Amino acid sequence: MSSAAQSLPIEISSLCKAYGPVKALDDVSLNIAAGEFLTLLGPSGSGKTTLLMALAGFMRPDGGSIRFGDREMIATPPHKRGLGMVFQSYALFPFMTVAENVAYPLKIRGVSKSDQKTRAERALDTVQLGGYGDRRINQLSGGQRQRVALARAMVFEPQIILMDEPLSALDKKLREHMQIELKALHQKLDATVVYVTHDQREALTMSDRIAVVNHGRIEQVETPERLYRQPHSFFVADFIGESISLPVKVANDTAQLNGRVLKSDLPIAHGSGGHRLVIRPELLEVTSGAVPETANDLSGRVNDIIYQGDSVLVMVQHDSAGQINVRVPANRAGQTGLPSKGEQIGLALHPEDTIIVPEHVS
């Protein structure tokens, strides 16, 4: 690809959109760095697609600002925003060949026929579909169609590429393969990518940063690791990864579980509606003897043991807190021997893993 195109930063500020009483976008502000892979993650109806449509220009916000680089885009029609966009349905043109599909944006831009051909071929090579140019769309598999859609969205070297759940129609194996491929492709292209998904694992796999969207608001924007380890709200903690949660009392920046002080290295975010302790099953440690002084003691009696292939889920009944799940990698379980049903075991929750979040962000 030529070096003329350079990725652009995106600056969204105070974006609002209401459908009657429903706020689809509630004062959304977000800065996306040039060349970043940012994922909008949220459940359906959270407003993530509305936000993407606002970026694309298909939805006119009630207020706010969208800037690509130093250009204000809020009133710019979609075809003048210079975006590449990939749709969930692929949205390929079925009456054109693969090459004609990919060359469509070039044709609009008045690129000469021969240039159209070479650039379309090069884009198809990039998505590993070299030589597929003469095929018809209905001769392609789902994964191949997705690649054509990608090639079409990047052939004109846009500085920003938007993707609306592009992998959700693929089966699990292909989806996971395409995630890695898309990530590699992003590193090759010099483009800012805004990616929408409801699949938290996909978001964790691909993104530089993830913006968690809920009820038309952005709950938290963070790198995958920090988002996972230090969620700011119960919604984020619950939506990302596997967890169970227990209500705790917070006073003077210390949390208490059933009257016992919880040791935590993580800052406690403030909000409304009380706090919860979030326990990730794989972060708990099964101790052979007593739980060390430095950790939180969640010991209890083993209720059930479930073999899940790559790991073993041990269900532990805690005296006062109720049921707590612990995930033990299958290989480690084989070495150390699993506890048996009814056995009393020590469970340590280390301070760096002790996540305490408010029920709602304020």
Add this chain to the structure above:
Amino acid sequence: MEQVGQRKIDGLWLTVVGTAVLFFLILPTLIVIPMSFSGASFLEFPPTSFSFRWYETYFTSPEWMSATKTSLIAAVLTVAIATPLGSLCAYGLHCSSPRIRSTAQILVIMPIVVPVILIAVGVFSLYAKLGLNYTLTGIVIAHTALALPFVIVTVMSGLQNYDFDQELAARSLGASRAYALWTITVPQVKFSIQTGAFLAFITSLDEVVISMLVSGGENATITRRMFNSLRDQLDPTIAAISTCLIVVSIAALIGVQLIGRSKNVDN
């Protein structure tokens, strides 16, 4: 075994009833064809002699020819106006919010629901004020109003089976809305548009109630003249004209089907 037998009997019934319905629907239409080749000077069935004289009468009569011309011009103009107008209306409705769409749909279908005689009386009194009675313009406007719902309904159903993301994709890739509509959407709902155009053509060509009131003199349509002729003198010219109209309609229908089929082979 019993079930299979039962199903066979059910199938037989269906065939018998279906054939009977088709028979009663089509026979009255087809009966005019042999009648038109009759040599007698009155309508008779079955005809006792064979001749082309009534076709000759039709094609050599200046009144009949003028009426035919009026009808064909009106039908072509109706197609030319109703097809793009109705297609754009369908597109607009397809893009608008469900609430607007459902309300507008009722309004748009109105000309089909309201008895034509009421529309005819209304159009006549309005045209009396505007001076549009007995003009080609008046006929075309009235026929366009009648034909629009057919175009809108067929194109809307075509759009329903079309993945609208394609047009959004085209626009995001740099196409203006009009260019995306023309290069991406229209080619894929072409068959619906053609069907709508065909229905508009037939609507105008067959229309008699409004034409009775609004057309006349130099600009009498063929249906109006046929109606008058039925009242005044009953001769087989009518049968000959009807046969010609049937041929024109079927030819148009086959044309649309052929274009549709070649498109399906493409995909």
